Amino acid sequence: MAALTDLSVRELRDGLKAREFSAVEVAQAFIDRMDATRGLNAYITETPERALADAARSDALLAKGEGRALEGVPLAVKDNYCTAGVRTTAASRILENFIPPYESTVSQKMWDAGAVLLGKTNMDEFAMGSSTASSFFGPTFNPLKAKGDDRNRAPGGSSGGSAAAVAARSAPAALGSDTGGSVRQPASFCGVVGLKPTYGRCSRYGIIAYASSLDQAGPIARTVEDAAILLTAMAGGDGRDSTSLDAPVPGFAAAVGRSVKGLRIGVPKEYRMEGLRADVLRAWDDGIARLKDAGCEIVEVSLPLSKYALPAYYIIAMAEASSNLARYDGVRFGLRVEGKSLAEMYENTRSAGFGAEVKRRILLGTYTLSAGYYDAYYKKAQQVRALIKQDFDRVFESVDAILHPTSPIPAFALGDESFENDPVAMYLIDIFTITVNLAGLPAISVPSAVLSDEGLPLGLQLVGKPMGEETLVGLGGMVG
Amino acid sequence: VTTKPVPTPKPELLPSHPMEQADLRDIAQEIGGVLDFLAVVQAVDTDGVKPFDIADVKPYDGAKKAEQE
Numbered sequence: 001m002a003a004l005t006d007l008s009v010r011e012l013r014d015g016l017k018a019r020e021f022s023a024v025e026v027a028q029a030f031i032d033r034m035d036a037t038r039g040l041n042a043y044i045t046e047t048p049e050r051a052l053a054d055a056a057r058s059d060a061l062l063a064k065g066e067g068r069a070l071e072g073v074p075l076a077v078k079d080n081y082c083t084a085g086v087r088t089t090a091a092s093r094i095l096e097n098f099i100p101p102y103e104s105t106v107s108q109k110m111w112d113a114g115a116v117l118l119g120k121t122n123m124d125e126f127a128m129g130s131s132t133a134s135s136f137f138g139p140t141f142n143p144l145k146a147k148g149d150d151r152n153r154a155p156g157g158s159s160g161g162s163a164a165a166v167a168a169r170s171a172p173a174a175l176g177s178d179t180g181g182s183v184r185q186p187a188s189f190c191g192v193v194g195l196k197p198t199y200g201r202c203s204r205y206g207i208i209a210y211a212s213s214l215d216q217a218g219p220i221a222r223t224v225e226d227a228a229i230l231l232t233a234m235a236g237g238d239g240r241d242s243t244s245l246d247a248p249v250p251g252f253a254a255a256v257g258r259s260v261k262g263l264r265i266g267v268p269k270e271y272r273m274e275g276l277r278a279d280v281l282r283a284w285d286d287g288i289a290r291l292k293d294a295g296c297e298i299v300e301v302s303l304p305l306s307k308y309a310l311p312a313y314y315i316i317a318m319a320e321a322s323s324n325l326a327r328y329d330g331v332r333f334g335l336r337v338e339g340k341s342l343a344e345m346y347e348n349t350r351s352a353g354f355g356a357e358v359k360r361r362i363l364l365g366t367y368t369l370s371a372g373y374y375d376a377y378y379k380k381a382q383q384v385r386a387l388i389k390q391d392f393d394r395v396f397e398s399v400d401a402i403l404h405p406t407s408p409i410p411a412f413a414l415g416d417e418s419f420e421n422d423p424v425a426m427y428l429i430d431i432f433t434i435t436v437n438l439a440g441l442p443a444i445s446v447p448s449a450v451l452s453d454e455g456l457p458l459g460l461q462l463v464g465k466p467m468g469e470e471t472l473v474g475l476g477g478m479v480g
Numbered sequence: 481v482t483t484k485p486v487p488t489p490k491p492e493l494l495p496s497h498p499m500e501q502a503d504l505r506d507i508a509q510e511i512g513g514v515l516d517f518l519a520v521v522q523a524v525d526t527d528g529v530k531p532f533d534i535a536d537v538k539p540y541d542g543a544k545k546a547e548q549e
Contacts, residue, residue: 199534213534243534311520364514380521382531387524389532424517440534 004029005169009073009226010253012172016062016072023055023062023072027116030074034118034170040141042155042165044079045087046119054116061114069233071114076171078162079120080127081107081217082206086117090208091135092125094328094335094353104206105238106175106217113233118171122161125355126325127182127210130429132160133414134357142190142411143168146454153411153456156186162220163190173221173230179210180313181406181433183218184445188406188459191447193476194220195227198466199440200245202231203238211320212243214313214437224446224476228252231469247467255470256477261295263475266399268303271432280405283448283458287403287479290449294478301395301402305388306435312388313434314427315368315381321358322365328353360423389439396465401475405432406445406459410452436463444472446480 004026007015015021031048051074058072077083080090082100089095103111111117124134131154133139140160142153144167155164159176163186166174176183178196187194195218202217209215219230232253237246267288272281288298330336330349337348354362368377395402408431412419419426436443445459452458460479464472 305524308521308524311518314514315518315521360514364518367515368518376522377518379531380524380526383526383529384521384524385532386529387526423514427514427517438532 005033005172007172008223009070009173009221009229010223012073013070013229016058017067019062023058023116024052026072027051027055027074027118030118030170030172033168037143037168037170040143040164040168040170041138042121042140042161042168042170043076043119044089044091044122044135044137044161047086047117050086051116051118058114058116068112068114070110070229073115074118074172075110075115076118076121076162076165076174077107077110078123078159078174078176080123080177080208081120081175082208083107083117083120086120088120088208089136090126091123091137092353092355092358093136094349095208096136096335098334100206102206105203105240106207106234109233109236110175115233121159121165121174124158124160125358126208126321127158127177127179128321128357128361129157130181130185130426131414131419132157132186134355136355139414140164141414144191144411144456146413146456149413149454151413151415154189154414156189156407156411158182158186159194159220160186160189163187163192163194166190166192166220166222173219173226175230175234176218176220177207178216178218178437179214180317180437181430183220184406184433184443184459184461185429187220187445188447188457189411191457192220192222193224193227193447194218194445195231195469195472196436196443197231197235197469198245198442199437200243201247201442201467201469202234203236203241203244205238205240209324211317212324213320214317216437224444224473225253225256227444228256228473245467250470252469252473255473258474259295260291260474260478263296263401263471264399265291265296265298265475266301266395266402267298268306268402268404269300270303270306271404276408277452279450279452280408280458283450283460284403284405286448286450287460290479291403291475296475299399301399303388303391303395303435305384305391308384309388309435309438310427310431312381312384313430313438315377316385316438318361318365319369319378320365322362322369325354325358325362357423385438388435392435392439392441400465400471401468402463403479404461404463406461407432410454410456410458432461441466442469442472444476446476448480
C-alpha cells in the first residue's frame, strides 16, 4: 500500500471509513512528515497534540459507523483563518501572539465535517504578496527545485505555506484564501490544484480581512476531486457574512469525470501577449488540445479591458486594506508599543507591527482614498472594475468557461532581485488571476502536463460563470 | 437599559495628524514608482460608467436580503 501521506483526501476518507487504517495512524504519519519537512517553513504553528486528540475522537465515531464527510482527514489551514484557542497571526508581527476567541465559519465547517487540524500555514503578511516572502516568520520554500539549479524557489503567495505543505505531503489538503490569485498562483508554482470559488460561495466570517470585496476562501489539494470534496464542505450561506450566498451546495466531486463534450471554451486573444514565455504558451496550447480531444469547442474571445485590471485591482485592494487594517491600533488586541501620547502609541505600534509591503499598501490605499485623489484613483478604478465585469458578462453569453495560464512565469528563485526589490514587477505576476477577483468569478488552477523549461510546474486556469464551479471541476479533470 | 449618553472623547486625546495631503503624495510617489503604475487606470474612458458595486455581482443576494429584513 502507498504511504499514508501519499493518499488523496478521497483515498484517506474511504480508507478510514473502511477501517483500513486509523485516524490516529493517519495523523501521526502527517505529523512525522511535518517534522521531516520543517525546513520548508510551511507552517507557522503546528498543532500535533490537537491533531492526535481529534483523530482519536474520529476513530471512536468511525468505529460506531458515524463518520462524517471528512472524518479523520487531516487538514492544514492558512494562518488568516481565526481558529478558537489556536494562535492566528496572518504572518504579521502585530498579531504574533493573537489567540482568537472565536472560529471562522469555514474552518468550523471543516471541524463539523470531521477534519483534523494539523497546523496553521505560512503566508504573505496579511495576504499581501505573491511569494510568501513577506511573512514576519520568514519565507516558505517551494519543495520543488529547477533542473540543475539548487536555489530555493518561491512557493507563490499569499497561500504559499498551504500550497507547499500539500506539495510536500505534509498535509493532504489545505485551506487558502484568494484576493487576487492567492490560492491559484501558489497552486501553479507548487504543482497542485487551487480553486477560487464565486465571491460569496464561502463565508468570509473569521477570515482576517485584507480587501473585503475581493477576498474569498478556497481549497488547495493534489487533485481536482479533492478540491471539489473540500469545497462542498466549505461552501454555504452564513448569516454572519452578508455577502455570502444562500445558494444550494451541490456535491462538486460528482462533476469529476463528467462529459464535457459540447462545452464552449473561450481563449482570450489579449492574453497571448508579446513576450509571454514559450513554455507557458506550450502548456496553454496543450490544455486547449486536451479540451478539444474531450469534445469541447474552442473559440477566441476578447477581454480588452484586462490590460487595465492590474492597476485597478491594486488601487481597490490597497484602499480596502488601508481601511481594514486601521483596527490594528494597539488598543484592543495584538501588539502594543507604548508612547508618550495616544497618537505616539498608535504610531509606535503600527510602525513596529507592520512589515514593509503592508505599510506600502496602507500608505498608497490611504492616498487613493484621500480627498482630491479619490476620483482620480479609487472612483476611476471602480469604474474600470465595472467595465471589466461587463467584458466577462459579454464573453460568458457565448462560452461556458475561459482557459488561460495561471501565471506568466513558473516559480522564481528566492533572492531574485528583479522581483524582491521591485514591487511593480511582483504585482505583474498576478496579471492572469486578478480579473477573476474583480469580477467575482470562480476559477481553478490545475497543473499542466507540460513543464517549464526549468522542469517546474506550470498552472492552467479555467474561469467560470458565477456559481459555475461544477463546470470547472469537470473541465479541470481534463485539462492537465 | 441605560439612556445615559456615551461621553465623547475630549479633543486633546485625538489630535489631528500632522501629515498633510501634500506629504502623503510625496510619500506615495517615493514608494517604488507604484503610484505611476496605479495611474494607468486614468487612461480608460469611463464617462457615464457607474462605479462597480458588489451588489451587482450576480447572483449576489445579500443586499436584497438585508433590504427585505
